[in-house]
Amino acid sequence: MAGLGRAALLLSLGLVVYAVVAGSYAAWKRRRRLALSAQNALLASFGSTLVAALVLWSALARRDFSFVYVSEHINHSLPLGYALSAFWGGQEGSLLLWLLILSGYAALAVWLNRRTRDLIAWVVPVLAGVAVFFAFMLCFVSSPFKTAPAPADGAGMVPSLQNPYMLAHPPLLYLGYVGLTIPFAFAMGALLSRRTDERWIVATRRWTLAAWTFLGVGQLLGAHWAYVEIGWGGYYAWDPVENAALMPWLAATAFLHSVMIQEKRGMLKLWNMILVALAFCLSIFGTFLTRSGVINSIHSFSQSPLGGWFLGFIAFVTAFSVVLIYVRLPLLRTRTKLESLVSREAAFLYNNLLLVAFCLTILWGVVYPLLTEALRGETRSVSKPYYNFFLHSFGLPLLLVMGIGPLIAWRRASLRALGKMFLLPLAAAVVTGVALIALGLGSSTPGLLAYTFSAFVAVSIALEFWRGTRATGSLMRLVARNRRRYGGYLVHAAVLLFAIGVAGSSAYQTVRERGLRPGQSMAVAGYTLTYEQLQSRQESNALATRARIDVSRGGSHVTTLYPGKNSYPVAPGGPTTSNEVSIYHDPRNLGDVFLIADQIDKSGTLYLKALVKPLVNLIWAAGFLFVFGSLVAMWPDAVEQRRLAERYAAGAVAA
Amino acid sequence: MRRSPARLVIALSVAAALAVFVVYTAVAGAGTPQIQPYDLARHHGHVLLVGKVVTSRGDAHSPEGLRFVLRNVTGHPAARARVVYHGSVPDPYKVGREVVVTGALSNGTFVADTGSLSTKCPSKYQPAKSTT
Amino acid sequence: MTLGLVAGAVLAVLAVLYVARPFLREPTPSSDVLDEPGELERRRLELVEERDRALLALKELEFDHRTGKITDGDYRAVVGPLRRRAAAALQALEPRAEARHERIPSSR
Numbered sequence: 001m002a003g004l005g006r007a008a009l010l011l012s013l014g015l016v017v018y019a020v021v022a023g024s025y026a027a028w029k030r031r032r033r034l035a036l037s038a039q040n041a042l043l044a045s046f047g048s049t050l051v052a053a054l055v056l057w058s059a060l061a062r063r064d065f066s067f068v069y070v071s072e073h074i075n076h077s078l079p080l081g082y083a084l085s086a087f088w089g090g091q092e093g094s095l096l097l098w099l100l101i102l103s104g105y106a107a108l109a110v111w112l113n114r115r116t117r118d119l120i121a122w123v124v125p126v127l128a129g130v131a132v133f134f135a136f137m138l139c140f141v142s143s144p145f146k147t148a149p150a151p152a153d154g155a156g157m158v159p160s161l162q163n164p165y166m167l168a169h170p171p172l173l174y175l176g177y178v179g180l181t182i183p184f185a186f187a188m189g190a191l192l193s194r195r196t197d198e199r200w201i202v203a204t205r206r207w208t209l210a211a212w213t214f215l216g217v218g219q220l221l222g223a224h225w226a227y228v229e230i231g232w233g234g235y236y237a238w239d240p241v242e243n244a245a246l247m248p249w250l251a252a253t254a255f256l257h258s259v260m261i262q263e264k265r266g267m268l269k270l271w272n273m274i275l276v277a278l279a280f281c282l283s284i285f286g287t288f289l290t291r292s293g294v295i296n297s298i299h300s301f302s303q304s305p306l307g308g309w310f311l312g313f314i315a316f317v318t319a320f321s322v323v324l325i326y327v328r329l330p331l332l333r334t335r336t337k338l339e340s341l342v343s344r345e346a347a348f349l350y351n352n353l354l355l356v357a358f359c360l361t362i363l364w365g366v367v368y369p370l371l372t373e374a375l376r377g378e379t380r381s382v383s384k385p386y387y388n389f390f391l392h393s394f395g396l397p398l399l400l401v402m403g404i405g406p407l408i409a410w411r412r413a414s415l416r417a418l419g420k421m422f423l424l425p426l427a428a429a430v431v432t433g434v435a436l437i438a439l440g441l442g443s444s445t446p447g448l449l450a451y452t453f454s455a456f457v458a459v460s461i462a463l464e465f466w467r468g469t470r471a472t473g474s475l476m477r478l479v480a481r482n483r484r485r486y487g488g489y490l491v492h493a494a495v496l497l498f499a500i501g502v503a504g505s506s507a508y509q510t511v512r513e514r515g516l517r518p519g520q521s522m523a524v525a526g527y528t529l530t531y532e533q534l535q536s537r538q539e540s541n542a543l544a545t546r547a548r549i550d551v552s553r554g555g556s557h558v559t560t561l562y563p564g565k566n567s568y569p570v571a572p573g574g575p576t577t578s579n580e581v582s583i584y585h586d587p588r589n590l591g592d593v594f595l596i597a598d599q600i601d602k603s604g605t606l607y608l609k610a611l612v613k614p615l616v617n618l619i620w621a622a623g624f625l626f627v628f629g630s631l632v633a634m635w636p637d638a639v640e641q642r643r644l645a646e647r648y649a650a651g652a653v654a655a
Numbered sequence: 656m657r658r659s660p661a662r663l664v665i666a667l668s669v670a671a672a673l674a675v676f677v678v679y680t681a682v683a684g685a686g687t688p689q690i691q692p693y694d695l696a697r698h699h700g701h702v703l704l705v706g707k708v709v710t711s712r713g714d715a716h717s718p719e720g721l722r723f724v725l726r727n728v729t730g731h732p733a734a735r736a737r738v739v740y741h742g743s744v745p746d747p748y749k750v751g752r753e754v755v756v757t758g759a760l761s762n763g764t765f766v767a768d769t770g771s772l773s774t775k776c777p778s779k780y781q782p783a784k785s786t787t
Numbered sequence: 788m789t790l791g792l793v794a795g796a797v798l799a800v801l802a803v804l805y806v807a808r809p810f811l812r813e814p815t816p817s818s819d820v821l822d823e824p825g826e827l828e829r830r831r832l833e834l835v836e837e838r839d840r841a842l843l844a845l846k847e848l849e850f851d852h853r854t855g856k857i858t859d860g861d862y863r864a865v866v867g868p869l870r871r872r873a874a875a876a877l878q879a880l881e882p883r884a885e886a887r888h889e890r891i892p893s894s895r
Contacts, residue, residue, distance in 0.1 A: 007795030030821040036809035044802045118823035197832040357672040380686035467854035607716045
């Protein structure tokens with residue numbers, strides 16, 4: 001079976017190489033049948049990649065330890081779901097997942113847009129070119145189909161990865177990362193085919209939104225996994241691999257906004273090309289960071305041979321994009337100008353600049369160790385204070401612009417109109433700020449600003465819905481007729497919830513640590529935590545030790561929590577212990593009481609770390625609203641579909 | 656013909672962003688040196704020490720702290736650094752694991768910042784052990 | 788292993804057939820030229836996009852006015868030029884639409 005897998009991957013490589021070579025020639029020389037043949041090759045590569053993927057999944061399901069990949073990542077006792085998820089648990093498998101999703105997306109995107117032949121003729125070789133890289137790596141550098149004499153049992157999966165969030169986090173991230181290839185390919189295809197119209201934007205609008213949504217949800221799931229599983233009390237550590245997903249997401253966010261300006265005003269054509277290329281390059285860079293082990297990161301893995309290849313590919317893609325954009329600059333010039341600095345276009349522009357600035361400062365922080373080592377011979381790194389500084393410097397103004405933008409009209413807005421629109425949100429912001437200070441919550445300036453701006457944004461979004469409903473007569477009609485706009489406002493509301501949750505759980509959290517003997521208590525943020533006893537029980541693959549903690553408030557019992565440790569005698573890399581946190585979700589403040597059994601002595605002394613994190617659950621709730629808003633924004637509008645179909649129907653007879 | 660203010664906005668915004676960046680770097684300094692045990696003696700300030708755990712004893716929650724010895728991850732296999740640490744110890748920590756800790760050298764011992772110890776996630780991506 | 792090789796070979800044959808399909812279906816086509824929009828079609832697309840932008844801008848202007856985002860004065864200042872832009876785009880498309888309808892019957 002491994003032979004079939006290898007053959008399928010070699011076939012995929014052959015097909016995409018053909019698609020690049022034949023497709024480029026066909027597009028250049030305008031050969032219709034050859035272009036169709038290249039298109040078919042790209043579609044067929046999805047089929048052969050799927051066969052390779054099924055071979056690996058089958059080996060994982062059957063626990064075929066003659067596959068080296070299978071023996072290194074699972075064992076007999078691992079439940080089937082986690083065994084199948086080991087597909088993306090290792091380097092080779094995750095590269096295969098990249099190729100599978102890429103070829104699937106490519107096949108679908110090309111099929112749906114097959115009637116725009118001149119554009120697709122160039123899109124096919126661009127997509128195939130990206131696929132060539134991954135197929136080549138899988139065939140010759142990092143194959144998932146290496147075999148060896150099968151051991152009696154496999155190495156198993158790291159216990160912290162045996163978690164439902166880890167089933168979904170990598171595939172969703174990849175659906176996001178890889179999805180950014182589609183708008184990139186269409187943008188480059190448009191430049192290569194010298195098309196000045198917006199066909200490429202219309203064709204990829206939903207793709208970009210879907211990829212961006214997947215990337216956002218994937219990151220949120222990863223953060224939630226870190227929160228409940230890793231158990232250090234946080235959800236984001238500005239680790240390079242975490243930043244690797246955030247950077248393309250920020251670039252894609254900027255692109256989603258600025259592309260609206262191009263559609264509505266015909267402006268920012270060059271900027272959009274740069275953004276879509278930046279988002280794609282960052283998604284490849286993110287994959288490179290995770291694979292190469294080049295940056296010191298708690299996620300980084302052993303130095304792998306992939307690093308050099310990835311770096312070469314990133315350099316090639318960057319050079320290709322820059323050269324093509326430069327050569328086609330005349331096509332990207334526009335006559336339309338920004339009429340006023342106080343307009344929705346200008347607000348979108350400020351939003352873009354802030355997003356890109358934030359993205360680039362994160363990029364700088366991530367590559368800083370590499371640069372200092374290369375230039376000074378000494379590695380220096382930046383950490384939380386650096387990132388938090390720029391999160392506050394750029395993130396807070398972004399939050400504010402999110403509230404200001406919807407209140408301003410297109411083209412220009414008079415001060416009188418602005419005053420009228422801003423009055424209520426501004427009042428809400430001031431009242432919130434004053435109230436927070438009066439309640440003694442003004443200790444954190446960033447937290448105070450975040451809440452004040454959040455009040456502004458919340459009222460501005462609510463007013464948009466209220467005014468719109470009043471104008472159209474019904475909320476459903478309002479949203480149905482303006483899906484992108486109001487879906488976008490729902491996504492803004494999700495971002496707002498997220499910001500409130502982050503501000504509350506970081507700026508206003510309380511942390512206490514104490515060593516406790518049974519019977520002893522500690523106080524934290526109005527709660528009393530009493531360590532009652534230690535309990536142990538044998539589970540199927542681990543010895544679970546739990547400390548029974550009574551949680552009370554004002555003398556009344558609230559709940560019982562059981563933080564502790566699991567000891568796994570058998571795990572990859574030898575016996576291991578994992579932290580098992582215990583969390584109480586407090587409905588009063590939508591926050592958590594988060595307990596970590598930092599250390600349990602043989603004498604029964606418990607070193608308990610307690611965190612009270614107000615509003616943290618808003619972060620996770622925001623995810624649901626984020627998905628809902630994105631779906632609303634993406635939902636097809638029959639009227640608009642007809643208009644676009646009429647616009648792009650072949651009009652004049654071909655020359 | 657009226658010129659678009661977009662370019663001015665972009666130029667001013669880029670200048671503002673760079674100014675924010677320069678202010679930060681001037682105030683907070685340009686990063687923390689990231690070094691291995693071999694280079695520790697040459698650094699007297701606050702550093703980020705990366706190494707592999709050779710020996711370990713003590714209790715991170717006791718007054719004496721957790722005391723461990725690190726060696727280089729790459730090169731200079733004989734180099735050693737003695738570390739004393741207080742605070743949370745990540746579960747993956749054990750002898751043989753790669754760790755990262757911040758602190759400063761004091762009288763020949765690296766005194767780590769409380770709670771600054773982190774370990775690398777157990778590697779998911781093992782180098783290929785065998786080939787077909 | 789043999790089954791794997793056979794399956795691989797079948798896969799390869801199917802793939803090659805699919806790739807060759809355009810040539811197999813039309814061994815001697817009347818035209819093998821890849822369509823691309825001519826100058827006329829590109830100009831039409833430009834005008835259609837301009838028309839759609841203008842109409843959309845008008846629609847949004849009306850909506851923003853109804854929701855109170857734009858004052859009456861601002862509305863009056865902007866609606867005139869926008870309507871003229873939309874009208875100009877519609878007018879520029881008219882001759883092309885007529886020419887297209889005339890040409891299509893004659894090409895058959």
